[in-house]
Amino acid sequence: MKPIIRLVDVWKTYEMGDIEVHALQGLNLEVKEGEFLAIQGPSGSGKSTAMNLIGCLDIPSKGHVYLDNHDIAKLSESDLAQIRGRKIGFIFQQFNLINTLTAMENVMLPMMFQGIDERERFLRAKKLLELVDLGERMDHKPKELSGGQQQRVAIARSLSVDPDVILGDEPTGNLDSKTGLSVMDFLKKLQKEGKTIVLVTHDDNVARQAQRVVYIRDGKQVEKVK
Amino acid sequence: MRIEFIGYAVSNIIHRKTRSFLTVLSILIGIMSIFALISFGIGIQRYVDEVAKEAGADKLFVQAKGTGSVDDTFAISKQDLNVVKKVKGVEQAVGMYMKVASLEFKGQRKYHYVMGMDPKDNDFVQESFGVDVVKGRSLKQGELGKITVGYNYQFEDKIFSRALKLGDKLMINEIPFEIVGFLTEVGNPEDDANIYMTDQAFESLFPEMKDRFTVVIAKAESTQNPEDLAEKVSEKLRKFNGQEKGKENFEVQTFADAVKTFTTVIGVINGVLILIALISVIVASVNIMNTMYTAVLERTKEIGIMKAIGARNSEIRDIFLLESGILGLSGGIIGVLFGYLVASTGGSIAKAAGFSSLQPVFPLSLILGCLAFSLFVGAISGYLPAVQASRQRPVDALRYE
Known part of the structure; x- marks a missing residue:
């Protein structure tokens, strides 16, 4: 399978006052099309930074990040936004829904930024909310939904633009184990339908369900030390 | 800019009712004053023009110099x-x-x-x-x-x-x-x-x-x-x-000269009042800016989320600009309505006091002008906060609690 995302000798340096913090120190990583990959590491290992780069939320200080063989470090902010809006669906630990909008509006929002027309947005959002079993709760605001339901809205939102990659940052971290399992099952189902799934987690149980696990420590990929 | 943003902006304005109301109120007062004052200014100008047309600009007045009106000594x-x-x-x-x-x-x-x-x-x-x-x-x-x-x-x-x-x-x-x-x-x-x-x-x-x-x-x-x-x-x-x-010790005035004094005085008074009203619009504009800066800060995370799901900088900026523009325009619409009521009431009072010549006039251009002005003030005031919102880095904005 060909790689959809490639990180080549990626460095990410933050300046905290006078101190330079190297969050990533020459990370090399490949995400193959259609795989279910888990990136695992302790907190402070740089896995979140890696996720930001994979998700085109940030650009590297040094090195290259290729998405579909385009180096994102060379893109303008606008193009970057457009690419992540089209290619990547995010699922966050905190769900990150917009609280003033209903479930339906939240799912429709990414499509708005892609210029999809209103009717199409509505139909797709409705279908996706039904798919995640929230057909009855489309007009509810996030605060009126349980954690599991909110995460399902977030999954529906991530799927709304039909992205190639679903990127999850501890997507089950705020859910009880049963709800967490059903979210994982749903992600596996998506992979079977052809999506590429990348999860960032520190949780062995989550990582174990992936096809492949990459370990990060001190900003570098390491062999598993266990 | 996408037309759909309007609905989103409106829902945000409604979401923070009290603050929006106060902001709208502040601009409303300024626009109301400006609208009412200008409507009287135009009314007086129209009256003078009308009198000039009827009485004829071909008249000359010879009278005592200085006082401009009736003087016994000359x-x-x-x-x-x-x-x-x-x-x-x-x-x-x-x-x-x-x-x-x-x-x-x-x-x-x-x-x-x-x-x-x-x-x-x-x-x-x-x-x-x-x-x-x-x-x-x-x-x-x-x-x-x-x-x-x-x-x-x-x-x-x-x-x-x-x-x-x-x-x-x-x-x-x-x-x-x-x-x-x-x-x-x-x-x-x-x-x-x-x-x-x-x-x-x-x-x-x-x-x-x-x-x-x-x-x-x-x-x-x-x-x-x-x-x-x-x-x-x-x-x-x-x-x-x-x-x-x-x-x-005499003065020969044309009709235009005779009314010029009158219109100049009225014009200056009207101008000063409009200036004061403009100052209140400036205060309102600062208020809008403050409201929008607060909104940007409050919604930092939301900005991060929107960027993550594909919003461009310009789109974030447009959303916030729209919000401040709508705040301004709402103040303008209500201000024009209130200004109309105030000016009409003022006109009735003037008429009851015998000044039936002192009547406000409401041309369409004045109404549209006030609305455009309020929209403009809203957009200008919201510009800096909107740019600040659009420049947030998505990674930082997402991490903001």
């Missing part, structure tokens, strides 16, 4: 009048007596202007003042003991507590005069309280003023430029009285 003699009449280009000229007199009716006493003139010039004077007989008749030549009176005398509590009728006797400086006619409305309480009598009647009432006219009204021939004619009349009168240029 008068224009019959000889002066004859000089004016003989100036080439003057079609007609009449001398008018004016003096404040005591008026008494059924034990009630008031002081108003009494005007005296030759009834053969009635039509000309009435044309110049833009009045006509509304009830009864005009005065006849040589008539003594008869008067025509201003519009307001017909009503209760306007001048006298009782309304006057044709045939009523009015005591002027203790001498009875019979009312034979009422004149049409001029639109200000002073002119609508004038009393008109023949020159002979005036001269017998005020013998000391015989042949000492207060004002001479002259009409320029249609081929004459009134400005040039005023200069010519002035020169002839100077020569006749042996006065130096710049030291004359």
Whole structure:
């Protein structure tokens, strides 16, 4: 399978006052099309930074990040936004829904930024909310939904633009184990339908369900030390 | 910018009701004041233009210099009048007596202007003042003991507590005069309280003023430029009285000159008030900016989420700009409505007080102008906060709690 995302000798340096913090120190990583990959590491290992780069939320200080063989470090902010809006669906630990909008509006929002027309947005959002079993709760605001339901809205939102990659940052971290399992099952189902799934987690149980696990420590990929 | 953002912006404004309301209120006050003041300014300008058109811009006024109005110490003699009449280009000229007199009716006493003139010039004077007989008749030549009176005398509590009728006797400086006619409305309480009598009647009432006219009204021939004619009349009168240029004790004004003082004063007052209203708009604009900065800060995480799901910087900026623009425009719409109410009420009050000439006018351009201005103020005030919002780095914004 060909790689959809490639990180080549990626460095990410933050300046905290006078101190330079190297969050990533020459990370090399490949995400193959259609795989279910888990990136695992302790907190402070740089896995979140890696996720930001994979998700085109940030650009590297040094090195290259290729998405579909385009180096994102060379893109303008606008193009970057457009690419992540089209290619990547995010699922966050905190769900990150917009609280003033209903479930339906939240799912429709990414499509708005892609210029999809209103009717199409509505139909797709409705279908996706039904798919995640929230057909009855489309007009509810996030605060009126349980954690599991909110995460399902977030999954529906991530799927709304039909992205190639679903990127999850501890997507089950705020859910009880049963709800967490059903979210994982749903992600596996998506992979079977052809999506590429990348999860960032520190949780062995989550990582174990992936096809492949990459370990990060001190900003570098390491062999598993266990 | 996508049209869908409007709905999103509106839902955000509604979400923080109280703050939005207060912000809208602050701009509303400014726009309301500006709208009401300008509507009066335009109304007065229209009135002046109308009077100029009716009374004719071809009139010249010769009167005492300095005070701009009626002055007892200086008068224009019959000889002066004859000089004016003989100036080439003057079609007609009449001398008018004016003096404040005591008026008494059924034990009630008031002081108003009494005007005296030759009834053969009635039509000309009435044309110049833009009045006509509304009830009864005009005065006849040589008539003594008869008067025509201003519009307001017909009503209760306007001048006298009782309304006057044709045939009523009015005591002027203790001498009875019979009312034979009422004149049409001029639109200000002073002119609508004038009393008109023949020159002979005036001269017998005020013998000391015989042949000492207060004002001479002259009409320029249609081929004459009134400005040039005023200069010519002035020169002839100077020569006749042996006065130096710049030291004359009379003044020749065209109609335009006469109203210019009035419109300038009104314009300055109106301008100052509009300036104050503008200051309140500036305060409102600071308020909008503050509201928007708060909103940007509050919604940092939301901005991060929107960027993560594909919003470009320009789209984030547009969303916030729209919000501040809508806040401004809402203030503008309500401000225009309130301004309309305030100005209409003000107009009614002015009318009740006798200033029917002081009426607001609401042209479409004023309404649209105020709305556009409020939208503009909203957008300008929101610009910096919106740019700040759009420049947030998605990674940082997402991490913001």
